[in-house]
Amino acid sequence: MTRSQESGVGSQKVSVALIAVALFLGLAPTPAGWVERFYSNRFYPLVQSLFTSISNRIPFALGDLLALSLVACAGYASFRTRGRPRSLAHLAFGAAALGAAVYTAFLVVWGLNYRREPLTRKLAFDESRVTAQAAEEMLRRTISALNVESVSAHSRPLPGDTAVRAGLRSSFDAAAAEAGNAARTVPGVAKRSIIDGYLGAAGLDGFTNPFGLEIILNSELLPFERPFVMAHEWGHLAGFADESEAGFIGLVTCIRSADPALRYSGWLALYELLPRSHREALPALAPQVAADLRAIDARLRRRYQPALAQAQERVYDRFLKANRVEEGIASYGLAVRLVLGTRMIG
Known part of the structure; x- marks a missing residue:
């Protein structure tokens, strides 16, 4: 197996792992009391304090930069795979992995608060x-x-x-x-x-x-x-x-x-x-x-x-x-x- 093939297999494993983690986080039961105690009142305040302190010092919206970066990456990937059926399958798989990564980041950084005690x-x-x-x-x-x-x-x-x-x-x-x-x-x-x-x-x-x-x-x-x-x-x-x-x-x-x-x-x-x-x-x-x-x-x-x-x-x-x-x-x-x-x- 060549080095490029090994790299491709490795990236596929990472993609599969990302999708598996996202599915687990999306479907696994999360007791509201556990989320309230360990996430919303312990882990999340540390993240919020760090992230908001940084974003407050940046004069533009970070969300705009993230959105533009995603659009640029999607456009570049689409251009690279144009007219190549096999590459389209890879693109779809990569998009699923990217979506899984975004969803996981959403839950970890803020989204698990939806599951806290009402x-x-x-x-x-x-x-x-x-x-x-x-x-x-x-x-x-x-x-x-x-x-x-x-x-x-x-x-x-x-x-x-x-x-x-x-x-x-x-x-x-x-x-x-x-x-x-x-x-x-x-x-x-x-x-x-x-x-x-x-x-x-x-x-x-x-x-x-x-x-x-x-x-x-x-x-x-x-x-x-x-x-x-x-x-x-x-x-x-x-x-x-x-x-x-x-x-x-x-x-x-x-x-x-x-x-x-x-x-x-x-x-x-x-x-x-x-x-x-x-x-x-x-x-x-x-x-x-x-x-x-x-x-x-x-x-x-x-x-x-x-x-x-x-x-x-x-x-x-x-x-x-x-x-x-x-x-x-x-x-x-x-x-x-x-x-x-x-x-x-x-």
């Missing part, structure tokens, strides 16, 4: 509190808070990202600790991505890069939207992979902040989440609050493409279910249950 088990959550009456009472309280906080929030220029990070830090640390995190999270610096146009078209406010552990925000977010979205993404960095849980952490973080502008951002986000079936019986929103809600709606409509957003939701729903989030995209609505079923807000 907040409903770790907090003093009472399902009997989740009622239509409780939702209406919370909505009334939210409207009252918005009307009060809007005055202070708009009495001075709304804070920029640096001030927002400083203002959120204390309440974020407290919320994450109450939710079961033993270690502090390194907050992420908000970045802009080359797919910023896609975020607007798909109706997305931001996302967390699970490989670089950095946060990306839609550049068109209004100043009073950014604090909540930033806190939400910090929730993901803290290991709360589930959307409802990250959103809940974001709400608690903002609403408990000492800064009225940050509290206002949290109450606005909660207002948008709560059901409003009997609007005629509700207190009136202050003119400034109503104007801000109209501005958010106009911002969303400016680039929103319904067909793209629906396709993105279907893909994300499958992704969530593949990562053992049985509710799929419906898990977003669970944030309201957490608000009503615990006493962390109220």
Whole structure:
């Protein structure tokens, strides 16, 4: 056997091993208590602290660099195998191995957090509190808070990202600790991505890069939207992979902040989440609050493409279910249950 043949056999063994590891991690039972104790509260905080500390010092989105590198590699491999049937089979096998490597890295760096203990088990959550009456009472309280906080929030220029990070830090640390995190999270610096146009078209406010552990925000977010979205993404960095849980952490973080502008951002986000079936019986929103809600709606409509957003939701729903989030995209609505079923807000 020649040296090149030996090298080829060796690479095939590595590829088979990668695929086997990915299949094992994807299918093997992982007790939530084990994940919570050994991964989410021991291994992951070390990874998060290192990765986010590094990514915070890089002025561009690492996710963009990773995505462009994958596209370039795929294009080069496709060019090399053009018109060669045997090479196409090798390309397919190599693609499967690459996919397995990416999936394994995803789980190891961040994705296993999907399998940790849910907040409903770790907090003093009472399902009997989740009622239509409780939702209406919370909505009334939210409207009252918005009307009060809007005055202070708009009495001075709304804070920029640096001030927002400083203002959120204390309440974020407290919320994450109450939710079961033993270690502090390194907050992420908000970045802009080359797919910023896609975020607007798909109706997305931001996302967390699970490989670089950095946060990306839609550049068109209004100043009073950014604090909540930033806190939400910090929730993901803290290991709360589930959307409802990250959103809940974001709400608690903002609403408990000492800064009225940050509290206002949290109450606005909660207002948008709560059901409003009997609007005629509700207190009136202050003119400034109503104007801000109209501005958010106009911002969303400016680039929103319904067909793209629906396709993105279907893909994300499958992704969530593949990562053992049985509710799929419906898990977003669970944030309201957490608000009503615990006493962390109220």
